Amino acid sequence: MSGITNWRDFGSALAVFAIAVTFLLWTQTVPARAAAMPTLVAWLTIVLALIDIVAQTETAIGRLFRRFVSAEKVVEWKAQGDEKDATWSRVFLSVLWVIGYLGGVYVVGFLLTTPLYIFLYMVLHGGKSVRAAGTMAIVTTFLVWLTFEIAFKYPLYPGILFGGY
Known part of the structure; x- marks a missing residue:
């Protein structure tokens, strides 16, 4: 047992973490006022990447994190362990969420x-409860x-x- 649930996801989380740290270092070269938002984004990305890194481990805290941050049913571009590509309808549906x-x-x-x-994404796509989805929607907003x-x-x-430009 390697202690890592999925090396590809673990590597992706490490890459995002490295990019976020590099981005944070870059924000230090920009005037403070202009760097406020990029610094916030960098720190948030670092925190989320660390959560993802820990969630990819087979430790007690990793399993705990995974329970709270993972969807019940995940629709991916390619299913885990599946060698054939996802159907076009799955890809199209993923793009429709963003559109x-x-x-x-x-x-x-x-x-x-x-x-x-x-709310809709967590309930329909992630399989989370209405209560959990509603809470996260309100807190995030x-x-x-x-x-x-x-x-x-x-x-x-x-x-x-409502008066947008």
């Missing part, structure tokens, strides 16, 4: 589209609002229905 989110943002803005997208509107005083796009 649907972007279309929603364009029409009704971030603050309405984000919780709906997170609140943190997006808090970060942009309050901390950075940067208005989020309201959508064309």
